[in-house]
Amino acid sequence: MILVTGATGHLGTAVLHTLLQRTAPSRLAALVxxxxxxxxLKAQGVTIHQGNYDDLASLERAMQGVEKVLLISGGGEDEALQQHYNVVDAAKKAGVRCLAYTSRALRDPHTLVNQLMERHFQTEAYIQASGLPYVLFRNILYMDVLPLFTGPRVLETGIQLPAGAGRVAYALRSEMGEAIANVLLTGPCDNRIYHFTGAESYSFTDVAAALTAASGMDVTYAPAESAVFAAQMQERGVPELAVQRTLGFLTDIKNGQEADVSPELEAILGRKPTGLTEGVKMLYNL
Structure with a gap:
């Protein structure tokens, strides 16, 4: 039995989509x-457990008879780290044989500006100290977030972000979910760390060029100053916490945190991951 937490979120849905194609639904459970x-999911035969990361009793119930647990990282709440610890503790108590976790592919956790990302590596350390056999998936920034960064009117306004010439080895969330499912089904639980990235890294100049090619409109990228960018977000009424987190993501991109390329996603998928040109066409409906 494989239990997927956060099963109705974007990544959980992608993982279960592949699992349902490749194994019997009677082998699958979802925590929602x-x-x-x-x-x-229930209609397809997946066992559904209602609960959450704060409810220890619900976690323990969901893990009875489970061999593998995929812990999909929680959101931006302050209590998310403790929630991750709760899942690890429940898995250990239930005698789970393999704990998998969706972490982040970042070059140097010790020099991150976006402190929200630090909890991934704290969770990794907690899992490693638990004694549970584990698999860690260090995932690159989803290509799917590009429309959020560039804004809905990017074809008219171009791209102005404080990311300098920083590069990101973007990969589609759906392909990461597929690869995670493949490992859960066929890979050994041997305390391995996978680095899932695209086959190439791209700057926002590359993103602008891809948008230009796909749309036929002249889209440019102009690096912005962080203070100016923050002021513009504040003027639009974006909450201060969201402003700082966005700046953190973009500054880390500028500093090269998301630039490293790994062949492991391609190896697990058995094909080259979707590149920027095709990804942009799909994500922007071009």
Missing amino acids: RDEHKAAD
């Missing part, structure tokens, strides 16, 4: 906050 959102 809202059972109504999991109606489709």
